[in-house]
Amino acid sequence: MIEPAELRKRLLALGFDVARFASIPARDDGGALPEVNALRKWLDAGYQADMHWIERGFAKRASPTLVLSEAGSVIMLGVNYFQGAAGASSDSQHPRWARYALYSDYHDTIKPALEKAGRVLEETLGITSADYRYYVDTGPVLERAWASRAGAGFAGKNAMLVSRDFGNWLFLAAIFVRAKIKADEPLPARSHCGKCTRCIDACPTGAIVSPGTVDSRLCISYQTIENKGAIPRGLRAKIGARIYGCDACAEACPWNRFAQASRGLLLEARPEIGQLSLGELLALTPESFAAHFRKTAIKRIKLAGLLRNACIVAGNTGARAAEHLPQLARLAAHESPLVRAHAVWAVQRIADGEQATRLLAEARNAEKDASVLDEHGAQP
Known part of the structure; x- marks a missing residue:
């Protein structure tokens, strides 16, 4: 040993x-x-x-x-x-x-x-x-x-x-x-969470269906990263401003009082990503997407996935996102049906009925995809 x-x-x-x-x-x-x-x-x-x-x-x-x-x-x-x-x-x-x-x-x-x-x-x-x-x-x-x-x-x-x-x-x-290394002792076999349920209570979508069990279908991290299709309408408003992943349950944990800043020896910080504005994200092109997210995990969801998520965030920002309506209207005619569908949802969330109809009229008339047409006809 x-x-x-x-x-x-x-x-x-x-x-x-x-x-x-x-x-x-x-x-x-x-x-x-x-x-x-x-x-x-x-x-x-x-x-x-x-x-x-x-x-x-x-x-x-x-x-x-x-x-x-x-x-x-x-x-x-x-x-x-x-x-x-x-x-x-x-x-x-x-x-x-x-x-x-x-x-x-x-x-x-x-x-x-x-x-x-x-x-x-x-x-x-x-x-x-x-x-x-x-x-x-x-x-x-x-x-x-x-x-x-x-x-x-x-x-x-x-x-x-x-x-x-x-x-x-x-x-x-x-x-x-293939070697026998002397094992370290696990922590004592007891609940180190005690009666605390802060992580469960903090989850915006109720994805932690029982202690230690997460239903990925409700999880914001799954929906914004792993899900390559449309995000269910019933979950979109609960995503809030989260554009990629979710730390809600982790941030709520009291054990984080012992957390210490990373030494970063095996990591390369990219703080500039967090400084990208919503407007910059909605305006991403294949070229700017590649430039901003090269060598990051974010590149995995591709441009269409990130634009989808940005539309969700815009829709959840409400009246404050009115400045983004022209860009969202342009995204409603994007080459990706996934982006178009979520852009339509965002416009309908931000603008009143008459304004939304006017902004989306051209895209609506040109639309052939059934899933996007469904968004045009849906209530926000």
């Missing part, structure tokens, strides 16, 4: 803020983690929405030895991304972004450190590159479950990992390794 002290020291020296270890049982038949059964129930309830890759990867998530045969340990690494007040406020001119979006894509900036971690493993454990496999939020790994088992934190009622040192603000990476 390998003692982890020196290995932990070297991993932390690479820029990680957390380095913890958990053992993979020799008999790994899917019951290694109690969270496996919870995941099965979550999938059966349809809470994954259309994130079908979670279902496809279920067997590997349940059994790490299907990811790496003879895997004996999991190394859980965490990177603190808390920036204090940055990204926490919003107004009619500056939409609200999830905190993690105000960085270059963490998948890209953390990966080089994982490559270095692999070399550390080879030197420290006497193994080869064939004896480990790493992921940063991209593979079939129950990261939060393994992080809990390794004592990096506990599963909060918001279904996030909550660290007693960093609050709700950790990126997680995992390394499966």
Whole structure:
């Protein structure tokens, strides 16, 4: 059994803020983690929405030895991304972004450190590159479950990992390794949330349907990032000024009183993103989108997705967004039906009936798409 002290020291020296270890049982038949059964129930309830890759990867998530045969340990690494007040406020001119979006894509900036971690493993454990496999939020790994088992934190009622040192603000990476490393102790088996329900109460859409269970179909993060189609009308007003993701349940957690500003050693802050005004976002072109969001996670939703979200924010800004009506009217004739539909909704939310009809008349007369025509005929 390998003692982890020196290995932990070297991993932390690479820029990680957390380095913890958990053992993979020799008999790994899917019951290694109690969270496996919870995941099965979550999938059966349809809470994954259309994130079908979670279902496809279920067997590997349940059994790490299907990811790496003879895997004996999991190394859980965490990177603190808390920036204090940055990204926490919003107004009619500056939409609200999830905190993690105000960085270059963490998948890209953390990966080089994982490559270095692999070399550390080879030197420290006497193994080869064939004896480990790493992921940063991209593979079939129950990261939060393994992080809990390794004592990096506990599963909060918001279904996030909550660290007693960093609050709700950790990126997680995992390394499966064919070696037996002495496991760290998990936190005591009790509810560290107690009777607190602040995260549940803070969710604008009621997406936390029970402690620790999130219905993605109601989640603003899912709707503004993972959902590639229209955002349901019944949820649009509840999105408020959130243009990409949502931190409501995380921000409400009392454990964040221990959060500390990120060292940023493995991250590249992009505060200028949070300074983009609503008007600038509504006016995005393929060229300006690429320029603003190159090498960020935001690029994943593509221009049409971000314009869709910007229209939602404009519609929720009400009369204060009247200055954006001409641009929204132009977006009602955008090449993407997704953008057109949400632009129509926004115009109808901001303008009175007669003004909205006048602004949308040309787009309405030219429209052929049934989903957009439905928006034209809908009540705001």
